[in-house]
Amino acid sequence: MTDLVQLTSDNGIAVITINNPPVNALSPGVPEGISEALDQIAQNASVKAGVLIGGGRTFVAGADIKEFGKMTSGKSRGAGLLPLLLKIEDSAKPVIVAVHGTAFGGGMELAMAGHYRVALATAQLGQPEVKLGLIPGAAGTQRLPRLAGVAKAVEMCVSGNPVSAEEAQKLGIVDRIIEGDLLSGALGFAQEVVGKPAPKTRERNGKLGNAAENALILSAAREAVAKKQRGLLAPVSAINAVEAATKMSFEEGCKAEQKLFIECLFSEQSKSLIHVFFSEREVAKIPDIPKQTNILPIHSAAVVGAGTMGGGIAMVLANAGIPVLLKEADQAALDRGLATIQSNYANSVKRGRFSAQVAEERLKRITPTLAYDAFTSVDLVIEAVFEGMALKKEVFRELDRVCKPGAILASNTSTLSIDEIASATSRPESVIGTHFFSPANVMRLLEIVRGKASSKEVVATCMQLSKTLGKIGVLVGNCRGFVGNRMFGPYRREAQFLIEEGASIEAVDQALSDFGMAMGPLATGDLAGLDVGWRIRKEYRHLEVPGIRQPFVEDRLCELGRYGQKTGAGWYKYDDQRRAAPDPAVGELIRKWVKEAGTAQRQISVAEVTDRCLYALVNEGARILEEGYALRASDIDIIYINGYGFPAHRGGPMWYADTVGLRRVYDRISEFHRQHGELWQPAPLLKQLAEQGKAFAEFGREQGATA
Ligand code: NAI
Numbered sequence: 001m002t003d004l005v006q007l008t009s010d011n012g013i014a015v016i017t018i019n020n021p022p023v024n025a026l027s028p029g030v031p032e033g034i035s036e037a038l039d040q041i042a043q044n045a046s047v048k049a050g051v052l053i054g055g056g057r058t059f060v061a062g063a064d065i066k067e068f069g070k071m072t073s074g075k076s077r078g079a080g081l082l083p084l085l086l087k088i089e090d091s092a093k094p095v096i097v098a099v100h101g102t103a104f105g106g107g108m109e110l111a112m113a114g115h116y117r118v119a120l121a122t123a124q125l126g127q128p129e130v131k132l133g134l135i136p137g138a139a140g141t142q143r144l145p146r147l148a149g150v151a152k153a154v155e156m157c158v159s160g161n162p163v164s165a166e167e168a169q170k171l172g173i174v175d176r177i178i179e180g181d182l183l184s185g186a187l188g189f190a191q192e193v194v195g196k197p198a199p200k201t202r203e204r205n206g207k208l209g210n211a212a213e214n215a216l217i218l219s220a221a222r223e224a225v226a227k228k229q230r231g232l233l234a235p236v237s238a239i240n241a242v243e244a245a246t247k248m249s250f251e252e253g254c255k256a257e258q259k260l261f262i263e264c265l266f267s268e269q270s271k272s273l274i275h276v277f278f279s280e281r282e283v284a285k286i287p288d289i290p291k292q293t294n295i296l297p298i299h300s301a302a303v304v305g306a307g308t309m310g311g312g313i314a315m316v317l318a319n320a321g322i323p324v325l326l327k328e329a330d331q332a333a334l335d336r337g338l339a340t341i342q343s344n345y346a347n348s349v350k351r352g353r354f355s356a357q358v359a360e361e362r363l364k365r366i367t368p369t370l371a372y373d374a375f376t377s378v379d380l381v382i383e384a385v386f387e388g389m390a391l392k393k394e395v396f397r398e399l400d401r402v403c404k405p406g407a408i409l410a411s412n413t414s415t416l417s418i419d420e421i422a423s424a425t426s427r428p429e430s431v432i433g434t435h436f437f438s439p440a441n442v443m444r445l446l447e448i449v450r451g452k453a454s455s456k457e458v459v460a461t462c463m464q465l466s467k468t469l470g471k472i473g474v475l476v477g478n479c480r481g482f483v484g485n486r487m488f489g490p491y492r493r494e495a496q497f498l499i500e501e502g503a504s505i506e507a508v509d510q511a512l513s514d515f516g517m518a519m520g521p522l523a524t525g526d527l528a529g530l531d532v533g534w535r536i537r538k539e540y541r542h543l544e545v546p547g548i549r550q551p552f553v554e555d556r557l558c559e560l561g562r563y564g565q566k567t568g569a570g571w572y573k574y575d576d577q578r579r580a581a582p583d584p585a586v587g588e589l590i591r592k593w594v595k596e597a598g599t600a601q602r603q604i605s606v607a608e609v610t611d612r613c614l615y616a617l618v619n620e621g622a623r624i625l626e627e628g629y630a631l632r633a634s635d636i637d638i639i640y641i642n643g644y645g646f647p648a649h650r651g652g653p654m655w656y657a658d659t660v661g662l663r664r665v666y667d668r669i670s671e672f673h674r675q676h677g678e679l680w681q682p683a684p685l686l687k688q689l690a691e692q693g694k695a696f697a698e699f700g701r702e703q704g705a706t707a
Contacts, residue, residue, distance in 0.1 A: 003019075004018065004019060004020045004027070004029045004030050004033050005017065005018055005019070005029075005030060005033025005034055005036075005037060006019060006055075007037040007040060007041075009046075009047060010187055011187070011191075012046060012047060012048045012049075012194075013047070013048065013049050013050065013051060013187050013190045013191065013194075014037070014040075014041045014044070014047045014049070014050040014051070015050070015051050015053065015183065015187075016034060016037040016038075016041075016050055016051070016052045016053070017053055017054070017055045018030060018033075018034070018052075018053070018054050018055060018059075018060060019055035019056065021055075021056050022056070022057070023058055023060075023061035023062070023101075023102075024054045024055070024056065024058060024059065024060045024061060024107070025060070025061060025062060025063065025064040025065075026060055026062070026063050026064060026081065026106045026107070026110070027064040027067070028064075028067075030060075031080065031081055031084045034052070034084060034088075034110075035084050035087060037050075038050070038087055038088065038091055038095075041091070041093060042091065042092065042093070047093065048093060048190075048194045048195070049093050049094045049095070049096065049190040049191075049193065049194050050091070050093060050094070050095045050096070050190075051095075051096050051097075051098055051183070051186045051187060051190055052088075052095055052096070052097045052098065052110075052114060053097075053098040053100075053182065053183060053186065054099075054100065054101065057100075057101050058100060058101025058102050059097075059098070059099045059100055059101055059102065059103045059107055059111065059123070060103060060104075060106060060107030060110055060111075061101065061102045061103075061104050061105075061107055062102075062104040062105035062106055062107055062128070063105050063106040065132065065274060065277060065278075068132070068134070068265060068270070068274060069271075069274065071265060072265060072266055072271070081106060081109065081110070081137075081138035082138055082139060082254065082258075084110075084113075085109065085110065085112075085113035085138060085139060086113075086202075088110075088113040088114060089113050089114075089115070089200045089201060089202060090200075091115075091198075092198075093198075094115045094116065094190070094193050094194065094196070094198040095113075095114045095115050095116075095198075096114060096115065096116045096117070096118060096186050096189055096190045096193070097110070097111040097113075097114035097116070097117045097118075098117075098118050098119070098178070098182050098183065098185075098186035099111055099117060099118070099119040099120070099123045099125065099165070099174070099182075100119070100120045100122070100123050100182050101122075101123060101124075102123065102124050102125070102126075102162070103119075103123065103124075103125045103126075104124075104125070104126050104127070104128050104162065105126075105127060105128060105129055105136065105140075106138055108125050108126060108127055108136075108140060108144075109127075109136055109138040109139060109140040109143065110138075111125065112139075112140070112143040112144065112147060112173070112201050113139075113143065113201065114201075115193075115198035115199055115200070115201075116175045116176075116189065116193060116198075116199075117168075117173065117174045117175055118174065118175060118176045118177070118178050118182070118185060118186050118189050119165040119168065119169075119174045119176075119177060119178065119182075120165060120177070120178055120182050121164075121165050121166060121177050121179070122165070123164075123165040123168075124162040124163070124164060124165070125162055125163055125165065125168045125173060125174070126156060126160065126161060126162025126163060127140050127141075127144065127156050127157050127160065128160040128161075128162065129157075129160065129234070129238075130157065130158060130159070130160040130234045130235055130238055131160040131273065131277075132234075132270060132273045132274050132277060133232075133233065133234045133264055133267060133269040133270030133271075133272070133273040133274070133649060134234055134261065134264045134265060134270055135157060135234055135237050135238045135241055135257065135260055135261050135264055136157060136238075136241075136257070136261070137257065137258065137261035137265075139202075139250075139253075139254050139257065140157070140257075141153065141157055141238060141241035141242050141244070141245060141253075141257050142202070142241075142244075142245045142250055142253040142254055142257060143201045143202060144156065144157065144173075144242075145207065145208060145242055145245045145246065146201055146202065146204045146205065146207060146208065146245070147171070147172050147173045147201060147204070147207070148168075148171040148172055148173050148207070149171070149172075149207045149209065150207070150208065150209045150213075150214050150217055150218075150242060150245075150246055151217045152171055153242050153245075154217060154218065154221045154238070154239055154242050155221075157238035157239075157241070157242060158221060158224075158225060158229075158235045158238050158239060165177055172207070175189075176189055202250040203250075208245065208246050209246060211246075214243070214246045218239055218242075218243050221239050222236070222239055225239065230516070231514075231516055231647075231649070232269065232649055233263070233264060233267050233269050233270075234264050234267075234269065234270065237260040237261075237263065237264050240256075240260055241253075241256060241257040241260050241261075244256035244257060268659055269649040271651075272648070272649050272650055272651030272655060272656075272659070273648055273649055273651075275634070275637070275651045275652075275655050275697075276637065276638070276641060276648050276651060276652065278634075279632075279634035279635070279637055279638050279652070280472060280638055282632065282634055282635075283472065283473070283474050283475070283634075283635055283638055284463060284473075286459065286460075286463070286475055286631065287631070288456070289456045289459055289460050293456050293457060293460040294457045294460070295457070295460055295461050295464050296379065296406065296408065296457055296458070296461040297379060298322060298379045298380050298408075298461065298465055298468070299322070299323075299379055300322065300323050300324070300325075300377065300378045300379055300380075301317050301322050301323070301324045301325070301378055301379065301380040301381065301382065302324060302325035302326075302327060302374075302375050302378045302380070302381045302382075303317070303324055303325070303326050303327070303381070303382050303383075303384060304327045304381065304382070304383045304384065304385055304395055304399075305327070305328065305383065305384040305385040305386075306326050306327075306328045306333060306334055306336070306337025306338065306341075306368075307333075307337065307384065307385075307386075308438060308439075309384040309412050309436060309438060309440055310326065310337065310382075310384035310385075310412075311326075311337045311338075311340050311341050311344075312436065312438070312439050312440025312441045312442075313382050313384055313412065313436055313440045314326045314341065314366050315341055315344065315345075315362070315366075315440070315441045316436070316440055316441050316469050316470075316471075317365075317382075317469070318362045318363070318365040318366050319362055319441070319469075319470075320468050320469050320470065321365070322365070322468075323365045323367070324365060324366055324367070325367050325369050325374055325375065325378065326338075326366050326367065326368050326369065327369050327370065327371070327372065327375075328368070328369075328370060329370075329385075330370070331370065334368050334369075334370060337368075338366075338368055341363070341366065342363065344441065345359040345362060345363055346359070372398055372399075372402045373402075375399070375402045375403055376402055376403065376404060377404065378403065378404075378407060379406075379407055379408065380407065380408045380410065380465070381399055381403060381407065381408070381409050381410065382410045382411075382412055382434055383395050383396070383399070383409075383410065383411045383412060383413075384412040387413060387414065387415065387416065389416055389420060389421075392411060392413060392416060392421050392424075393420075393421060393423075393424035394424075396409060396411075396421055396422070396424040396425050396431070397424045397425065399425070400424070400425035400426055400427065405427070406430065407430065408430055408432065408458055408461060408462070409425065409427075409430050409431045409432075410431070410432050410433065410434040410462070411431070411432075411433050411434070412433075412434060412435060412436055413433060413435070414435060414481070414482075414485055415480060415481055415485065415536060417478060417480075418431065418432065418433045418449050418450075418451035418454075418478045419451045419452050419453070419478055422451050422453055422454075428451065428452075428453035428454075429453050429454065429455040429458065430455070430458055431451055431453070431454065431458075432448065432449060432450065432451060432454045432458050432459065432462055433447070433448065433449025433450075433451070433478070433482070434446060434447075434448060434449075434462060435447035435448075435449055435476075435482060435484075436471075437484075437643045438528070443642070443643060444470075444471055444472050444642045444643075445471065445472060445474065445484070445638075445639060445642035445643030446466045446469070446471040446472065446473045446474070447473075447474055447476050447482050447483060447484060447639065447643070448462045448463060448466065448473050448474065448475050448476065449476055449477070449478055449482055450475055450476070450477060450478065451478050452478070459475065463475065472638060472642050474630075474635050474638055474639050475631060475635070476629055476630055476635075476639075477627075477628060477629035477630070478629075479624070479627070479629045482629070483621075483624055483629060483630050483635075483636060483639050484639045484640070484643050484644060486620060486624060486629075487617050487620040487621055487624065487636070487640075487653070488617075488644065489620070490616035490617065490619070490620045490679070491521060491613050491614075491616050491617045491620075492521050492524075492525060492533075493551055493616065493679070494612040494613045494616045495508050495512075495520075495521035495522055495613055496522075496551035496553055496554055497549070497551055497612070497676075498604055498608075498609055498612060498613075499522075499553060499590060500551065500552075500553060500590070500594050500597075500599050501599060501600070501601065501602060501604060502601040502602050502603065502604055503604040503609060504587065505522050505571050505572070505582065505586065505587070506582055507604075507606075507609065508520060508521065508522060508609055508613075509521065509522050509523050511606045511609040511610050511613075512609070512610065512613055514606075515610050515614070515647070515650070516646075516647025516649065516650055517645050517646060517647065518645025518647075519645055521613060522571040522572075523571065523572065523580060524645075525554065525564060525570065525571060526564035526565050526570035526571050526572055526574075526580070527564065527565055528564070529563050529564050529565075529566055530554055530557060530558050530562065530563050530564045530570050530571075531558055531563040531564075533554070534554065534555055534558040537555065548677075548678055548679065549676075549677065549679065552593070552597070553590055553593060553594075556589070556593060557570060557571070557586070562586075565578050569583065571583075571586065572586075573586075611668055611672075612672065614653065614656065615657075615665060615668060615669050615672070617640070617653045618653050618654065618656075618657040618665060618669075618686070619669055619680070619682065619683050619686060620683075621633070621636045621653055621654050621657075621696075622654075622683035622685045622686040622696070623683045623685070624636065625654075625685060625696065625699065626683065626684060626685035633654035633655070633658075633696035633697055633699060634652070634654070634655070634697065636652065636653065636654050637651060637652020637653065637654050637655050638652065639652075640652050640653050654696040654697075655696075655697070657696060658695040658696050658697055662686060662689050662690040662694065662695060662696070663690045663693070665686065665690070666682055666686050666687060666690035667690075669682045669686065670682055685699065
């Protein structure tokens with residue numbers, strides 16, 4: 001037996017314990033260990049049944065994800081679970097699988113091969129492979145419909161979302177919920193079933209439905225995927241695999257599943273999603289901040305400004321159980337801010353996200369105030385007042401005066417210098433940027449902006465806080481626009497140039513949306529408010545270099561009061577439900593303006609639209625990386641996926657460029673440079689990597705930023 005699996009026995013029942021911390025992944029050695037244990041159980045006449053259980057905090061949380069990468073590079077043939085699962089099912093002595101924590105992916109497939117399943121009420125079971133661009137590859141799509149029915153199997157494999165033990169019991173996946181000690185409960189259950197015929201899941205065909213019903217279920221699922229998981233291979237493959245279970249023998253179904261699994265495994269989509277999975281874990285690693293850095297306790301907080309962002313941030317803190325003071329400049333603004341928070345909570349209750357009681361508790365944690373008096377005791381302040389340096393400095397001077405030593409003073413600014421804001425205080429080491437995205441209570445991204453004086457404790461505490469708040473914190477440096485918005489500028493600039501050169505608004509948005517962006521760049525502008533950028537451009541106009549082309553159409557739209565969704569018109573026109581429709585009047589205006597400006601008009605291909613917008617992101621990303629404002633290319637990817645609607649299955653902009661090949665990206669950017677001038681100067685890092693035949697992913701590793 002390997003040391004990953006132990007075999008003991010209790011009163012005639014063998015106990016197979018998997019011990020592969022932290023999550024009992026099915027790494028090499030685990031299946032072999034279980035297989036050996038089964039051989040011993042078969043040979044030992046005094047053993048009447050077996051219980052399979054996970055040691056530590058969970059059953060098997062899945063395959064070892066690193067193994068997938070090894071499989072595609074030919075370094076591993078995979079765990080080869082299928083024969084083991086048949087061996088469990090064919091065991092003459094019943095095998096009871098006892099689940100606590102999570103039975104995910106390969107863990108779920110392992111559990112389904114047992115003759116019975118018992119679980120703690122807190123356990124969760126699921127097939128989340130689709131989230132990595134995969135489908136279950138060890139008969140999960142064949143056994144699950146036999147236990148839970150076709151509709152539920154499709155739903156679970158397509159969404160990847162787990163079910164609770166209780167729901168699993170209702171569905172027929174779990175036979176009994178155990179209260180108290182799981183092993184004792186499982187042993188008791190085993191004693192009850194000894195001697196009875198042990199049901200083999202693969203032979204339980206009763207829930208496989210009939211052709212007519214299944215056709216409806218499968219076509220509805222395909223339609224939903226086409227809408228909600230547009231362009232994704234794995235959800236479609238999952239449906240096809242479950243369909244195979246309804247039309248073929250178990251053996252043939254397994255072969256069909258295997259073929260689909262391999263297709264997914266070798267797809268660019270799966271490689272990208274696996275990259276995202278690892279990158280999300282990588283963001284927490286900061287080379288000069290060791291793991292044991294002191295984390296400051298955050299027991300209470302305050303937010304300054306109860307506008308769009310401040311209100312959302314106060315909710316995020318309250319939702320995480322942190323009491324928060326919410327300060328405004330005057331009573332009317334405070335009332336408005338609170339009313340919005342209340343109506344947001346009421347909406348969540350209406351939609352069934354949480355109970356009225358939970359909403360009430362959360363609301364109670366938010367204390368409105370007009371004064372800084374109570375700020376003396378808080379551990380953290382997040383400022384979210386209007387975007388203007390003079391005002392921000394005034395607020396920080398005040399915070400410096402009232403807050404206790406050691407309190408973290410954070411700004412939600414999206415464009416201003418954290419160092420300059422910090423200079424208004426006597427303690428720049430306590431000042432940092434926490435850049436939330438709108439709506440703050442929904443968006444997962446949090447850019448944590450490190451000022452030149454921000455202390456390691458303050459950085460480490462904010463990184464930790466992002467987790468407490470259910471966000472993904474990415475550390476960035478203090479440059480204009482930080483990482484996300486700095487790259488977004490060139491991206492949106494190109495979208496506007498394309499319009500000025502003859503592309504239609506709808507064509508530009510459609511091209512990016514077909515690429516997989518959650519929204520096209522122009523529709524995104526309408527959502528955020530075109531006036532925001534307009535105001536910033538007016539403020540920074542003196543910094544513009546003469547002779548460098550600037551987009552002008554958006555400013556003209558603003559001059560006409562077309563600020564986007566909030567004014568009912570921007571690039572598109574909107575009804576009172578904020579539904580967009582093309583506005584022919586805008587098209588006509590644009591043609592008139594560009595004619596006056598003398599901009600040459602031409603036919604523009606879809607490929608040019610996507611290349612210009614996406615490579616503008618990549619080129620700026622390369623500069624940011626080289627200048628050290630992001631630690632790794634993969635951090636930029638995580639920012640774009642979680643804050644800007646970049647499709648996860650493309651891996652983020654930098655990963656996408658790596659998949660295209662940096663040589664090709666560089667050549668195309670050089671071509672744009674020749675055609676469109678200075679703004680397309682290739683980033684030196686891009687040029688260097690392209691010439692060396694390297695990828696952005698390698699640059700991060702060479703810098704020692706990644707483990
Ligand atoms: P907003 O205009 O909705 O809210 C600002 C609030 O601050 C107003 O309610 C105002 O009354 C209040 N305020 C002004 N002076 C104050 C003072 N001395 N004490 C207390 N409250 C005061 O603005 P929004 O959109 O919430 O932006 C706030 C900050 O967040 C800005 O720095 C902005 O750049 C940043 N940000 C905005 C995003 C957005 O999408 N709206 C996204 C990310 C960051």
